[in-house]
Amino acid sequence: MTADAPMQRPLFALFVRLAAAATLSVMVALVKLASESGLSLPEILFWRQLPTIPLVILIFWTTGRLGRLRSKRTKQHGLRALLGIGGMFLNFGAVTLLPLAEATSLNFTSAIWAVILSALILHERVGLWRWGAVIFGFVGVLVIAQPGNGHIPLFGAGVALGAAFMIALISIAIRDLTKTEDSLTIVFYFALFTTPLLATALPFVWQAKSAEQWFYLIALGLSGLLGQYLLTSALRYGSVSSVIVMDYSALIWATLLGWSLFDRLPPATTWLGAPLIIGAGLLIAWREHQLSRPARSLAAPP
Template sequence: MLVLVKLANESGVGLVEILFWRQLPTVPILLAWFAFRNNLHRLNSKRLGKHFQRAILGLGGMFLNFGAVTLLPLAEATTFNFTSAIWAVILSAILLREKVGIWRWSAVMMGFAGVVVIAQPGNSHIPLFGAMVALGAAFMIALISIQIRDLTRTEDSLIIVFYFALFSLPFLAVGLPFSDGAETAHQWKLLAALAASGLLGQFLLTAALRFGAVSSVIVMDYSSLIWATLFGWLFFERLPPAITWVGAPLIVAAGLTIAWREHILSKQKAVAAIDG
């Protein structure tokens, strides 16, 4: 999907249009899905206010995430995206008053060391503004994940996806008149493929979280760096410089350490709950 975002933007399609057409198919397709399963009544949520807040934050996160892809090479944008796990630890300590031990704080410092290595402030192959946008996107992902964790206590994952699209579309529609809007046949193909890949990705991620352990899903997510490197070479003829392969393992190792510690802590809590 991010390859298609970058291709569409380089062809002249603005971010607002990209986001609008990325979100639009979600509403009718999910409505049809719930109707087919006679489950339309499940859309009667009592937490519409929370869904609206999630949509506002999610829209900001998507702007930053897609913006980072347009500003940075694909592999670097993907690598910075991995810092969401690091931001999640910091936000958990600040917002949820969660006790964070030496393992996870050490992982946070290691991850940010990786960011400094790749960004090389003052002497970098990537624009500093692009790096800041990418880090902002990762921060928003972490913030939204905490909000989604709260929503999933009472709401199904597909319902959260549905209301995110439903509430974000009006804001994007307001911005459409200020976009060029004169897409070519090639650009329409890119937008259609982008929307399809984004929706398929949401379904696959939902299925992964349903049938697999969260820790396993998180680990598999790091394979996206391999795909980003491959697609960056195939579509944009660009490979990451050597310095990226010094910083990226630090960020990935930090994320894996955090995932491992959270897995251990969740098992300890489960055992304590049984013993208690």
């Protein structure tokens, strides 16, 4: 059984994406707290994914929609899971290596990577506006990272850029799946495919946990499920180029959480570089909106 064709609700999608950004910012802060408490990254990822499976089944069962878990697109779900687990390792790894604000700022380059991927993989014609935005955004990356003289490790910056690259790939895969699949179904299969893989690492990293560590793991599992559902739902009701604008609000949350939980405020270079990256993303979103107007006019009913 497949989900009904999604009805586009752009304004609603923006609010959903805004809520996703806030929720996932809390999850990322919990990942950093869990890592600093001594927990390993594979174990953090395992507990991030495990609660999703029973909770999604419970939600579908109580609402009488258990049939929505059946899917004829297991290969596409498998590809999304493969990309997703790589993206999670890089994304959570960047959080453990970098301060929250810097990791979040470099994560915003996903819009820039999306332009590069559209040119290289989809063979889409990319004009001067979007190539200019790509250059503009990577100048911001250089300002933040300051190769050879920076306040953040270059390896951590590379991991964060790799995570943003994977986000661009994953967004394309999710957008395709939302054409036929329920948002929670996509989240369910992601957890179903990745949890067993992560479980194979547990014998090598398992350790006794304190009550504080269990709190971090349970809280990041629940916030991760909610954030992933909101993220997927936003792509169901709006296009990638429109909803991605709301992701930039995560920098506000990352700054506040970094200050309140880790007593760390970003330096001046981050405040100079982040607007360049955000500006590049906004320029890309605006240009894609402009380019899609003729297509929307032709598709509109007379």
